[in-house]
Amino acid sequence: MNTINYQFQLASRPQGSVKASDFNYVAEQLHDLQEDEILIKNLYISLDPAMRGWMNESKNSYMPPVAIGEVMRALAVGQVVASKNARFAAGEHVSGLLGMQEYAYSDGKGISKVDARLAPLPLYLSTLGMPGMTAYFGLLEVGQPREGNTVVVSGAAGAVGTIVGQIAKIKGAGAVGIAGGADKCRYLIEQLGFDAAIDYKTEDVSTALRQHCPDGIDVYFDNVGGDILDAALAQLAFGARVVICGAISQYNNTTPIKGPSNYLNLMVKRATMKGVMVSDYYPRAMEAARDMGGWISSGKLKSREDIVEGLEKFPEAFQKLFTGENNGKLILKVMQS
C-alpha cells in the first residue's frame, strides 16, 4: 500500500472564482491507526456548489468555514483499507465528509456504509446521496407540488435540478427546467421527460416563463438566485411556494449577493419563500432512498454523472459548476496514485 496521502488544503480564502493558488496540494505521510480509527481510500469525491460557501469566512452559515491550512471539506465515497473500529471492516464501502484527499482518517462518526452491489458508487453522491435527498425533500416537503401544478426548477441540468423535475413529473405535476445551452435543454425534454426547458443563455427567461407557465408557477425551486430568481418571482401563481436551495450565480460575487428585487410579489401572490437544508431530513433518509431506489429500478428516475478523473484536477473541475460546463452531477474520480 501507498504510504503517501495527497490532499488539497485551503491556502487562502478565494476572492471571486476559485483559483488553483487558493489551495496547497500536499503530500502527507500516512500514519498508523489509533484505537477506533479507520483509514479510507477515497474513490469518488463530490464537487458541490455549497463548497464555495465553506471556503468563505462567514459567521452566518450552517457550517463553520474550512480553516486556512485545513483539508478542503468534501463529500466522498471510499473503501475502508484498514480499521481499528469495530463497526467497520476493511473492504467495506462508506460515504461521508471525507475531504478533498486520497485517503481519509475517521473515527466513524458521520460515516455511512454504502452497498456497491445495489448501485454504482457514484450514485451515492448523486441521486442516492445529498443532491437526491435535497431534491426529494425540498420539492416534496417544502415545495409541496400538487397534481396538475406547474413546477419550475433552475439549474435544471444539475445534480439537484434533474431530480426535482423528474420527481415533479412522477407526482403528476408539469416540469419546466431552466438551464444553460441547447444540449442541456434537449436532454431535459428528451431524456428526462421535462415538459419544457428554457435556455437562459439564448432566451429571455421572463418571456419564456410567461409562455410555458401561462397560469403561473406553483412551485419554483431555485438553485441559482440572481436575475432568474427575479424572473420566476414575477410569474408566480397565487399561493405559490418558492424553495430556496442555492444561489450559484452569486457564490463567486465579490460584492454583496443580489437579493430578489421582486420579493414583494410574495405578498401580492400570497406566496411563501422557504429554504431547504438537507441535513434537517437526515432522519428520514430511508424514506427518500426507498422511493428513489424504486423509481430508479423502474426506469422513472434517471441519473447522470459527469466524472472527471484525477484528484489533482479539483480546482479546475470545480469551476465547471459555475460556468455550467458540467452535465449532471459533477464528481472527481480518484485514481490510484
Next chain:
Amino acid sequence: MNTINYQFQLASRPQGSVKASDFNYVAEQLHDLQEDEILIKNLYISLDPAMRGWMNESKNSYMPPVAIGEVMRALAVGQVVASKNARFAAGEHVSGLLGMQEYAYSDGKGISKVDARLAPLPLYLSTLGMPGMTAYFGLLEVGQPREGNTVVVSGAAGAVGTIVGQIAKIKGAGAVGIAGGADKCRYLIEQLGFDAAIDYKTEDVSTALRQHCPDGIDVYFDNVGGDILDAALAQLAFGARVVICGAISQYNNTTPIKGPSNYLNLMVKRATMKGVMVSDYYPRAMEAARDMGGWISSGKLKSREDIVEGLEKFPEAFQKLFTGENNGKLILKVMQS
C-alpha cells in the same frame, strides 16, 4: 349644501417622490343622485404608503393602477348626505375607498357603516381600520409569535408598526421597534411599552439588533425593506417568520427595488418569508375588531393619529410618510369648504 366637489385627479405617473404637479386639483359640479346611489361627504381621508404603488403603471400588483385623470384612490370615513340606496340613510357614517376628494358617490358596494359613538371616526382609519387589521392578522396569522418570542417591527412608529409591537406585548412576546428619531423611539418605549427601540437614523441597526435580540429574531415584521430588512435577516433565530407588509424605503425608487441580499439566511435559519395582504382577512374583520376594541377599552392598546387639516394639503402631507415626519397614523381632515 355646497354643490362643488374638490378632488385630486392623477395627472401623471410620479417619477420618484410624489410632487404636487402629479395631480390636478379640480372643482367639479355635484350631480343629482341616480337610483341606488349615495352621496358621501368625506370627513377623514387616510394617507397610506400603499397609495404610492397605486400611482404606478404596474402589471404585477394586487389592484389595478389609478388611471390618469381618475380621482386618486384613498380610504376615507365620511357621512352620507343624500341617499337613493335602501341600505344607507342620510346622517350615517361610512368608510371605504372614497377617494381623495370632498364628496364621493357610491352604489354602496364595498362601503361599510361605522359607529361614531363607539370610537372617534379617525380610529376607523387606524387601529379599527386597515392598518389595525394588517397588524393584527399579519402578526398573529403570518408571524405567529409565541410567548417569550422576540418580535421586531420596522416602521415601528407608523400606523401598522405601533399596533404590531403592542399586540406582541399583549401576547407575551418581547417587542423591539425600529424607527427614525429619538422622539419616536422614546414614545415606543415610554408610551407603548416596547422593550427596546432602535433609531435607524443614529444607530447601526445590525449592531443594535444583535444587542437587543441576543437569541435572534423570532418574528420580523417588515414595513420598510432595503437595508433594514437585510439587517434583520442577518439576525434571524432558527425557524423565524418574516412577515412582508411593505417596503416604504423602496416605493419612491426610480431604479429597481433593492431585494434582500441576505435572503439565503432563510435557508440557513430554516425561516419562512411570507407576505400579508389585509384583504385576505376581510371575512374575519369582526374577530380583529372585537379583540382590538377590547384592548383599546382596557387601555392595553393605544392609538395615535397624526391629523393634517385640509384636503388641499394632500400632496405635501403624503410626503411625510416617506420622510418619516408623521407620528402615528397619517390622516387628512377634510374641512368644510
